[in-house]
Amino acid sequence: MTVETIILLCAVAIVGSVCLVLYLMYHKLSLAIDRLGKQSARQTDNVITQIEALLALYAEVRPTHGLPPTRGWAASPDFLRLLTKFVLESRPQSVVECSSGLSTLVLAACLKMQGHGHVFSLEHDPEFAEKTRNLIQLHGLEAWATVIDAPLKKLSLPSWEGQWYDIAGLPPDVTIDMLVIDGPPHTTGHMARYPALPVMVNGMKPGTIVLLDDADREGEQKSRLLWQRELPNFAVIPGLTAEKGVLGLRLESTVISNRSALV
16 A cells, blocks of 8 residues: 555545544534523523413403512412412312412402401511511502411421421411411422421312412422322312413312322
């Protein structure tokens, strides 16, 4: 084999390697651009969904003042609108809420619209509890909502141990028609929202509605699996969607059965 042939073969190999590298780079860039395009489309769709839900909230709840921001830790507009839908359709007398905020205002406004009912909101943060009380007062809804100071305290359950709300301030004879679970924050412990159902179930009656926000998170998913095994008398409400995930349940009976209703 001549030197010229060897040089030619090396040149061909180098060119081929460069072409392969360029092809792989092009392929990866194309996939990345495609993913970004799809992600951008999803984000745009979500923004539109949240704006539509917020406009619907203003039309349906008719607040006397502007609503606070609905980003970050606050409940998203689509979840708030679900609260509006279920209150106006099921007409609850007593709503218990885990964590206070803009959702407390929306629930109270809906109860005022229907002409009866009260929301009891458990809040572990005294400063945030006071902010919610001021918000409720600003909108003239004091008669429809009570924010209860409920510091987190140690709680032991058969399949869970951690910190959860002190419910001593909750009226002992309250019958829960709707339970909204949007706290405690997931930073307070593993499966921080799991205790809501086993603690509150004895105060519920058949037909009670449960709405869990942030249902797509790992802790909430694990909580759902435990509820499925331990409280199979709750049935999933189908067709619910929200930005951060939502789980809707309805208590079918106060008798625990062996049927798995949360699958």
